[in-house]
Amino acid sequence: MTASAYDDLVEEFRRHIGADRSAHTVRAYVGDLRGLLGHLDSVGCAVGEIDVAALRGWLAAQHEAGAARSTVARRVAAARAFTAFLHRTGRLAVDPGPLIATPKAHRTLPVVLDEAQAGSALDSGTASDDTTADGLRRRAVVELLYATGIRVAELCALDVDDIDRERRTARVFGKGGRERVVPVGVPALDALDRWLTSGRPHLAAPGSGPALFLGARGGRLGTRQARRDVHAHMGAAEGDADIAPHGLRHSAATHLLNGGADLRSVQEMLGHSSLRSTQIYTHVSIERLTRTYNQAHPRA
Incomplete structure (x- = not known):
């Protein structure tokens, strides 16, 4: 079956x-799905015959092609979403998706500026x-971006009325259209005022x-x-900034935690659906604390 038939x-x-x-x-999952459908065609497996072996064969091919663990993990999620959809719509008698394992991605600490560099x-x-x-x-x-820790796509989606100057907040629509309100610092509001008055x-x-933003x-x-x-x-700033x-999002989150903000508040501000996503910033703070301790404590 040709790709257009799907x-x-x-x-x-x-x-x-x-x-x-x-x-x-959605774009990523659709791209992953087309790759899966192409693999199924190559091995002669119909959509209604997808099983664990077919899924594992596709994922093994991804691994052999050198795909990163994070990419394979996303493709596992896409495959699970697809087989669940097929099962729910009656196209697949049994859903094999839950039987395939997700590779654990290597979690690296994000690169952040320290407070002095950022300032x-x-x-x-x-x-x-x-x-x-x-x-x-x-x-x-x-x-x-630094004041709020929002994603760049969220920033680009902002409208003028999403900024509340009096309350010093921004209304942000995150992943899945979820709405949240985040605080905005005075320097950022002043920069926005100049942009709206003399730039926009x-x-x-x-x-x-x-x-x-235009x-x-x-x-x-x-x-x-x-x-x-x-x-x-x-890049125009002095030093390696x-x-x-x-x-900037990583830096904002880390600086909030360094300043005493609690993890739940930072999670809400960043729009993370899971606290686990926010916890990586505690690792950054602890790593910096450990370096400081080793340098400063007489019995470290």
Whole structure:
């Protein structure tokens, strides 16, 4: 069966998982599904005949091709979602998905700036460009990412009305459309005020709509340009402060914990569905504490 013959099934699966998963996850799962369907064709296995052996054969091929553990883990999740969908819709008599194991991914500590690096980079950066629309946007993007710890896609999705200046908060729509309200610091609000007053009007176009951040042509700022903004600002700072948007998120979370914030509050702010995702930042803080202890304690 050709790949196009599966189009209706793939589209039905896309709609099925789209209700409670982010657009990024949906795209990834659909891509994984097409890979699985191609493998099934190559071994002569029909959709209604999928079993544990067929799934393990596909995953083994991924491993042999050099796929990272995190990628294989995601493909396991996609396969499970697909077989559960097939079982629920009567296309598969038995769901083999729960019988396949998820490889444990190597969890690496995120790269973060220390508080002094972050402060220096944010206070300097592209200061000479701050009077241009692009410069004002870059500073506002960096300040807001660090102040809130939100994801770059969440930042790009913000509308002007999502910022509450009086309450110093931002309304954010995260993965799966889940809404949360996060606090915003005064420096970030001041940078936003300058962007909205002196930057955004120069880029606004008839089709700009309510988007908070705009690109060169007046449309909503894309994640790729937002990443370039972060690198342009942070890379221009003195010292080794160049970092990606997710690094600012990591830094914000770590600095909150270093400052005494509790794990649950940081979890809510970051929009993590599981506390386990937030706990990695405690490892960063503990690692730094251990280094300080070893350097400072006379009997370390």
